[in-house]
Amino acid sequence: MPAYDDTNIFAKILRGELPCLKVYEDEHTLAIMDIMPRADGHALVIPKAPSRTFLDMAPEDIATLYATVQRVARAAKAAFDADGITIQQFNERAGGQLVFHTHVHVLPRKEGVTLRPHAGQIAPADMLEAHAAKLRAALGS
Numbered sequence: 001m002p003a004y005d006d007t008n009i010f011a012k013i014l015r016g017e018l019p020c021l022k023v024y025e026d027e028h029t030l031a032i033m034d035i036m037p038r039a040d041g042h043a044l045v046i047p048k049a050p051s052r053t054f055l056d057m058a059p060e061d062i063a064t065l066y067a068t069v070q071r072v073a074r075a076a077k078a079a080f081d082a083d084g085i086t087i088q089q090f091n092e093r094a095g096g097q098l099v100f101h102t103h104v105h106v107l108p109r110k111e112g113v114t115l116r117p118h119a120g121q122i123a124p125a126d127m128l129e130a131h132a133a134k135l136r137a138a139l140g141s
Contacts, residue, residue, distance in 0.1 A: 001056060002100075003052075004050050004056075004100075008099055008100050009101075010099055010103060011101055013032065014046065023135045023136050023139060024068065024071070024136075024139050025141075028047065028064040028065070028068070029047055029048060029064060030045075031043050031044065031046070031068060031106075032044050033131060035122050035123060035128060036119055036122055038107055038115040038116045039107040039116065040080055041076050041082070041107070041131050043072055043076060043106045044103050044104065044106070045068050045069045045104045045106060046102070046104075047061050047064070047065045047102055047103075049061045050101070051102045053092060053100070054089055065102070069104045071139070072106045072135070072139070073085045073087060075135055075138035075139045076106055076108045076135060076138070078138045079138035080134065082110060085109060086105070086109050087104060087105065087107075088104070088107070089104045098118075
């Protein structure tokens with residue numbers, strides 16, 4: 001497996017070198033808005049411990065990551081009055097991974113509404129901020 005590259009976009013966000021729309025943070029994880037959302041309220045949950053893919057994560061990091069994923073998913077379902085939640089996690093380019101720092105997509109879903117394309121267009125900043133505010137409110141943060 002290739003080595004972890006700490007110049008990836010999520011590593012830079014975690015170090016404060018790039019901006020993000022943060023919705024939740026704890027000692028082990030960070031949840032941010034996806035700037036190319038596939039659904040309204042699309043968030044990403046990122047472990048702070050460096051790992052290239054889920055396959056090279058320490059089991060204890062998986063546990064803390066998915067505890068945050070569940071918390072964000074519950075809040076997203078409520079905040080966006082979603083009928084369901086899609087949770088996606090891609091590994092390696094062949095598996096759909098585009099950024100090589102483990103991350104989990106949390107997508108609020110409405111019945112009959114299809115997802116926008118993966119790595120589509122950057123959403124307007126005002127829309128992303130409004131979605132972040134709704135999700136923060138539901139998270140109590």
